[in-house]
Amino acid sequence: MDSGHVAAADHAAPQTSVPEDPHFGKATGGKVGMWIFIAQDGMSFGGLLFAYGILRSAATEWPVPSDILGISLTAIATFILICSSLSMVFAVAAAEERNQEGLVRWLMVTIFGGLLFLGVQVWEYTHLVHAGIGFAECTWEGETVNSLFGSTFYSVTGFHGMHVTAGVIYLCCILRGAMKGKYTQGGTSSSPVELVGLFWHFVDLVWILVFTFIYLL
Amino acid sequence: MTDQTTTTDESAADAGHGGHAEGEQSMRGLYITIFLTLGLLTIFEVYIPSVYSAAWSGTTKMLLLCFLAFSKAGLVATYFMHLKWEKPWLRWIALMPVYMGVALILIMLETLYR
Numbered sequence: 001m002d003s004g005h006v007a008a009a010d011h012a013a014p015q016t017s018v019p020e021d022p023h024f025g026k027a028t029g030g031k032v033g034m035w036i037f038i039a040q041d042g043m044s045f046g047g048l049l050f051a052y053g054i055l056r057s058a059a060t061e062w063p064v065p066s067d068i069l070g071i072s073l074t075a076i077a078t079f080i081l082i083c084s085s086l087s088m089v090f091a092v093a094a095a096e097e098r099n100q101e102g103l104v105r106w107l108m109v110t111i112f113g114g115l116l117f118l119g120v121q122v123w124e125y126t127h128l129v130h131a132g133i134g135f136a137e138c139t140w141e142g143e144t145v146n147s148l149f150g151s152t153f154y155s156v157t158g159f160h161g162m163h164v165t166a167g168v169i170y171l172c173c174i175l176r177g178a179m180k181g182k183y184t185q186g187g188t189s190s191s192p193v194e195l196v197g198l199f200w201h202f203v204d205l206v207w208i209l210v211f212t213f214i215y216l217l
Numbered sequence: 218m219t220d221q222t223t224t225t226d227e228s229a230a231d232a233g234h235g236g237h238a239e240g241e242q243s244m245r246g247l248y249i250t251i252f253l254t255l256g257l258l259t260i261f262e263v264y265i266p267s268v269y270s271a272a273w274s275g276t277t278k279m280l281l282l283c284f285l286a287f288s289k290a291g292l293v294a295t296y297f298m299h300l301k302w303e304k305p306w307l308r309w310i311a312l313m314p315v316y317m318g319v320a321l322i323l324i325m326l327e328t329l330y331r
Contacts (some may be wrong), residue, residue, distance in 0.1 A: 029302070032307065083252075205290045
């Protein structure tokens, strides 16, 4: 076989294994890259929560979040996101088992969970804006509330919502490939599913912290 | 880490990355256990503010909620994101945002005791 044929064969067949690296083991380059992205994105969220903590601790007056925000509904949204994380690990497992049908099914469940979460967030925003909680001006039951409450709430949850939206789009792209059987050929072909899984779990992880700091504390 | 622990971790990694059917089944069981734990902790978390308003102090509530939130986040990172089976270098990368938390605690302590 000449070099041209070898190159073509390499391109067609999935890589069967990743060489062992002394620092990162069998993690693919894509996985290391995704983790570096997640770390820096985590710092972006950390910065926002950092600012929230400082502004809130320095404020002379701050409303009790549970008086304004719907804790029960958001708790359900949190649970939906946790459910979608479970369906995501099942999707990754299905890809590794070369189970195309399972992969497509679990990816669809994960996407549905993400869309449901976004739906709840849109409903919540609409309700809050109509009730007087704006980005720059806040009133609640006829009384003026510290406007930083609205600014920080929309900044942090909005930034997270953008991540969920990006995650859903990313999942849809992976679903398209999964339907064509791209990620169930064995070897490292399932790697893109693992990468989208990492991103999706990160979005879930961040929401766990946002839910506690913004809604419950 | 002892040799025995390394072997156990590697077996689990094999199971988590498409090893034997039995291993895959046990991984599914583990994922469901983590999922149920996360659900239970969320219920507990949501229940805390109502208990707090009746009896507990603000600091107790804050510490308890932070502990629960970080425990849940830790479970997601360790098991769902497979950090348990990754090499230490990748774990260090994942820990980078935690430095931000350390800075936040220091600044808040400074504000509290100014």
